[in-house]
Amino acid sequence: MDKNEHFYLGTISRKFSFKGEVVLQINPDLNTYPKHIKSVFVDLQQKRIPFFIETTKAHKKNSIRVKFEDVNSEVETEKLVKHDVYVLKSELDLNEEFGLKDLIGFTAYHKNEKPIGKIENLNTSTPQAIFEILSEKGSVLIPVNEDWILEIDEDNKAIYFELPDGLLDLND
Incomplete structure (x- = not known):
């Protein structure tokens, strides 16, 4: 998959709970988190790995809590912390604005x-x-x-x- 098809959604800043939730710092270029998104790509070891979203919850300004499917422990979430998250541009209603x-x-x-x-x-x-x-x-x-x-x-x-x-x- 071409990386030009992806849009930078944010960065996983920290783990949130012992049940596999993380905090996603949302890209400052976005006004709000697009709630309809069902899957994202996490930049791990120079590859964008798909993750399906189980739930999202409001957190603080410019961040949300995310629970990914099949990520159920602190150990699993620790591997995601400080990694960038992307979404397919086709999932968003974006004009080609410079960010x-x-x-x-x-x-x-x-x-x-x-x-x-x-x-x-x-x-x-x-x-x-x-x-x-x-x-x-x-x-x-x-x-x-x-x-x-x-x-x-x-x-x-x-x-x-x-x-x-x-x-x-x-x-x-």
């Missing part, structure tokens, strides 16, 4: 100055999504804040930020 996950691989700039580094990951397992950027000095973390984004240049794979004074110094 935050699409920024992975983009070069991040502060204003129009020299580059901060390349966006390596979008961490959505925290209450606020965070860009993880690999710079010359190491890892740089920048919270996702629309007010700080000046421009996204899809053609040149660049994102321009205007960051608060001292934010980049926190990462030193």
Whole structure:
């Protein structure tokens, strides 16, 4: 199956119960979790493995509790934690809108100055999504804040930020 047929739904942030439930941090690009979804794909060992959903329950803002069929213990759920979850695009009513996950691989700039580094990951397992950027000095973390984004240049794979004074110094 072609990975381009998939849409990033979220990341399993933690196990919830001893009966096989997990907490799914929902993709910040989605307004709500699409309740009609019956199956998803979990990125395990560089393969997307299908899982059928038994139940979903509201949890906290931007997250839900999910119980997968045939996942019935803490040991089984532990293997799923910190893995990305995808759904077939055909299952969703999506216009081909550009999302935050699409920024992975983009070069991040502060204003129009020299580059901060390349966006390596979008961490959505925290209450606020965070860009993880690999710079010359190491890892740089920048919270996702629309007010700080000046421009996204899809053609040149660049994102321009205007960051608060001292934010980049926190990462030193």
